[in-house]
Amino acid sequence: MIKLLIVDDHVVVRSGLMMLLNGKDNIEVIGEASEGDEAIRKAQELNPDVVLMDLSMPHGKDGLTATKELHELMPQVAILILTMHDDEEYLFRAIHSGASGYILKNAPHEDLLSAIHSVASGNAYLNPTATKSLMSGYMDRVKNGEGSNSFELLSDREKEILEWIAKGYSNKEIASHLVISVKTVESHKSNLMEKLGIKTRPELVEYAMKKGLLRFE
Template sequence: MIRVLICDDHAVVRSGLTMLLHGKHDIEVVGEASEGDEAIRMALELRPEVVLMDLSMPHGKDGMTATAELKKELPDTAVLILTMHDDDEYLFRAIQIGASGYILKNAPHEELLAAIQSIAAGNAYLYPTATKRLMSEYLQRMKQGGEPAGAYETLSEREKEILGWIAKGYSNKEIADNLVISVKTVETHKSNLMEKLGLKTRPELIKFALKKGLLNFE
């Protein structure tokens, strides 16, 4: 039996998921949480095999932060991100912090059930269009030879630092405030590092930062 904990800030969504999963011969819903802190507390108490985690929860701890903390406390519990965000940035962040799967809320019921069963068995799961997109981008980068050899090593220490801040989603002003430098200086470093790395978009930068192990959401 796969014990599942559902975390979503909308009661109607939680009820709908519980009704969907109830009666499936290998799945049991053991609890419902409305925000991240509650999900962590319940997971520690109930020890589910799988946690269905929404990302956007305005009241309390969000799903990304909760997932990172939950994986520290219960590394063997699989987290399946269930979200409306069809976005590479969220996808890569979720993978980086330890989520076992990522699926959209508009996915067919059969796909959700398959995802739960897959990650409960120790596998990873991405919704089909995300897998196709990632493979396409990977093959395209390989065709282009990937990023320039040794490009990362050409960055200054400050550029590497700013790369990490940008990849985590901070604005130029927030980076400037944290590093006690001007916004113009941040913009200059950002322009230089993007040129050195041969990157043009923010999703590309996030993927590069993930590959280099620069993302840390502790």
């Protein structure tokens, strides 16, 4: 049996997921939590195989923070993000935080079951809808080609900021980490995007992936 812990701030959502999943396809729901700190406590107490984690939990620790802390404490536990956010930035921040998978709340039930089994087996699962625009942009850039030496045009600081952006950090967070102003971060971001011929944040992520700048644990 796959032991599952459900984390969501809405009681109705948790109850619905328990009814849907408990006893299905060798899945046993062993507990539930309404926010991040409770999720971490329950995980340490119950030792689940998979944690089904919501991202937006306004009345406690959010899902991204809880995912990062839980992954550091219990790396053997697979964390599957179940969210309404169909956004590449959320996707990459979740992966960087230690999530094994990412699926949308409007996905078919069969996809959710498949995702749980996939991450429980040690594999990754990425919802096709969540990554559609990312992959589309990636293929367009491959098709159109890129200058092979464009990366060398970047300064060391621009390369550093590119890596932070690609990992999903906001300009404000990057400024805090590097002890520089948000305006300086925005300036470096604008310069590096111009040098690389890139117009959007998802394209920066794609570029960083191709350059091997993202090293997710």
